[in-house]
Amino acid sequence: MRAHSLLTTGLLAAAMAITPLTFQNTNLNVVGATAAHASEIKVIVNDEVVTSYDIARRSAFLKLQRRNGNLRQLAIDELTDDALKRSAIKRAGIRIPDSQVDAAFANFAKGNKLSAQQMGKILDQAGVTSKHFKEFIRLQIGWGQTVRMRSQRNSLMSEQDVVAKMLEQGGQKPTSTEYLLQQVIFVIPQDKRSSLLKRRRTEAANMRGRVSGCESTQQLATQIRDVTVRDLGRVLELSLPERWEKDVKGLKEGQTTRVKDTERGVEFLVVCRARAVSDDRVAQLEFSTQALDDAGGDLGKQYLDELRKSARIQKR
Known part of the structure; x- marks a missing residue:
């Protein structure tokens, strides 16, 4: 399996927690009414602010996912991580086009047996809003690409490592x-x-x-x-x-x-x-990719932990 497939297999895994059943029997008006009037700054992550309106939308999103626990605190934690991820995506020079986000949004709606318009209406009425969900999708795609790029850059094997790996496999260079x-x-x-x-x-x-x-x-x-x-x-x-x-x-x-x-x-x-x-460059990429496969989904978590340690996070 290629390394990036491990990094992106669960690309929208969190989003996919919303099932067709979850869209049913949901109070669509209470959360939306609350979110519409909230706009106080609650957290500052480096130079990015998280408002009470953002928290209300994410809380509504978590409710649709049927998450348990203190949804407001979970929302704050997720939005704080999201801000860290966005800054990393920006530094990596990655930009996810609207067309790619819209396609993922439409595919998700189809998976829930809804049109994009129907799902958008449900999200808007629930206080999540289509915009918030699309930005969530954009972030998942961008973060996956960022982690993959960083991992490939940091994991290229040395010449000695490549030779050792080749000897393990009978001295044959990969093609x-x-x-x-x-x-x-x-x-x-x-x-x-x-x-x-x-x-x-x-x-x-x-x-x-x-x-x-x-x-x-x-x-x-x-x-x-x-x-x-x-x-x-x-x-x-x-x-x-x-x-x-x-x-x-x-x-x-x-x-x-x-x-x-x-x-x-x-x-x-x-x-x-x-x-x-079949040359040294191919061998280096091939064996480094295998090393990334072994690392699996921990790569994103490790990078996020690094970002948290160096971040300025103020809660109000």
């Missing part, structure tokens, strides 16, 4: 696929996203159908307005970005990924070349 990639971006300005998204998806799909290799993408792009082609260079399968990993794996030269909505607009990747490689 991986190396991809030479191009990225085709159909740019959409943020203020025009809602009006242009559908059209740009169609344009991207049409161009993708005409691409036969990396030699043709630049010329095809010049025929369409606001299209950027980037050469991403060589990328090992083990180092593929999580967002594109499943789409790229297994593709051959000249093939493309499916069209995907991103924060920049609409994109797809073109495989210029795909070849099997």
